[in-house]
Amino acid sequence: MASRVSIFPLSGALLFPGMHLPLHIFEPRYRAMVSDALARDRRIGMIQPRDGGERPALFGMGCVGQIIDVEALPDGRFDIVLEGLARFRVLQELDVATPFRQVEAELLPNQPSGALAIAERASLEMESRRFAEVQGYAVDWESVTRLDDETLVNGIAQIAPFDPASKQALLEADTLSARAELIVQLMQFFGRHGDEEGRTLQ
Numbered sequence: 117m118a119s120r121v122s123i124f125p126l127s128g129a130l131l132f133p134g135m136h137l138p139l140h141i142f143e144p145r146y147r148a149m150v151s152d153a154l155a156r157d158r159r160i161g162m163i164q165p166r167d168g169g170e171r172p173a174l175f176g177m178g179c180v181g182q183i184i185d186v187e188a189l190p191d192g193r194f195d196i197v198l199e200g201l202a203r204f205r206v207l208q209e210l211d212v213a214t215p216f217r218q219v220e221a222e223l224l225p226n227q228p229s230g231a232l233a234i235a236e237r238a239s240l241e242m243e244s245r246r247f248a249e250v251q252g253y254a255v256d257w258e259s260v261t262r263l264d265d266e267t268l269v270n271g272i273a274q275i276a277p278f279d280p281a282s283k284q285a286l287l288e289a290d291t292l293s294a295r296a297e298l299i300v301q302l303m304q305f306f307g308r309h310g311d312e313e314g315r316t317l318q
Contacts, residue, residue: 117222117223118207118220118221118222119180119204119220119221119222119223120210120218120219120220120221121159121160121161121178121180121204121218121219121220121221122149122152122153122159122160122161122214122216122217122218123160123161123162123163123174123178123216123217123218123219124139124146124149124160124161124162124163124216125163125164125165125172125174125217126139126162126163126164126165127164127165127280128164128280128283129162129164130162130164130179130273130274130283130286130287131162131178131179131181131198131200131274132179132200132203132270132273132274132287133179133200133201133202133203133226134199134200134266134267134270135199135200135267135270135271135274136184136197136198136199136200137162137181137197137198137200137274138195138196138197138198139195139196139197139198140193140194140195141193141194141195141196142193144192144215145215145216146216147192147193147194148214148215148216149214149215149216150183150186150194150196152214152216153183154183154186157182158182158183158184159180159181159182159183159201160180160181160183160198161178161179161180161181161204161219161221162178162179162180162181162198163175163177163178163179163206164178164280164283164284165280171217174206174209174219175284176205176206177203177204177205177206177284177287177288178203178204178206178221178287179200179201179202179203179204179287180200180201180202180203180204180221180223181198181199181200181201182198182199182201183196183197183198184197184198184199185197202223202224202225202226203223203224203226203287204221204222204223204224205221205222205224206219206220206221207219207220207221207222208220227290227291227292229266230265230266230291230292230293231265231292232265232269232292232293232296233293236293236296236297237265237268237296239296239300240268240269240272240296240299240300241260241261243299243300243303243304243307244260244272244303245257246303246307247276247303247306247307250307251277251307265292265296266292269292269295269296269299270295272299273286273287273295273299276299276302276303277306278302278306282302285298286298286299286302
């Protein structure tokens with residue numbers, strides 16, 4: 117079933133069903149989008165642009181999120197938190213009068229909450245430790261080991277400093293296992309190329 121979705125194109129920003137994404141909204145068109153969402157269903161579609169410019173082309177898949185926390189600042193800006201509801205596939209962009217863009221989208225059924233095989237989980241945690249060390253990240257590994265597989269995999273996919281195309285591939289992965297395997301491959305690639313190149317690809 118097709119739905120009308122107001123979209124926020126933001127490079128490098130992924131959202132997965134069940135995960136949270138904090139956002140600072142300051143551009144007038146996106147302040148209008150948040151105000152509109154708050155007056156209707158509190159939903160916004162996160163999607164990555166394919167390129168730059170004022171009206172960039174879009175990747176074909178994003179994720180609808182619901183505003184679960186909002187702070188309206190005195191100057192009109194917002195601090196919000198989105199909770200992912202469902203991935204969506206763009207069917208067409210709509211011709212609208214609003215300053216923010218809207219699409220007709222097919223909401224995709226959420227994947228069953230799967231579990232990684234023991235070897236897959238071990239490989240992901242091991243590669244994550246190596247990658248964090250190369251990048252100089254401080255990580256609370258004790259807390260990481262307590263995360264369920266889905267939260268761990270999707271959390272890494274959201275925050276890892278991969279390039280937009282790589283992050284899009286993670287969003288579009290069909291299963292949790294496939295997403296975890298791709299994360300390991302990307303960490304190995306970006307880790308081998310070191311800090312300097314990793315930063316240029318963000």
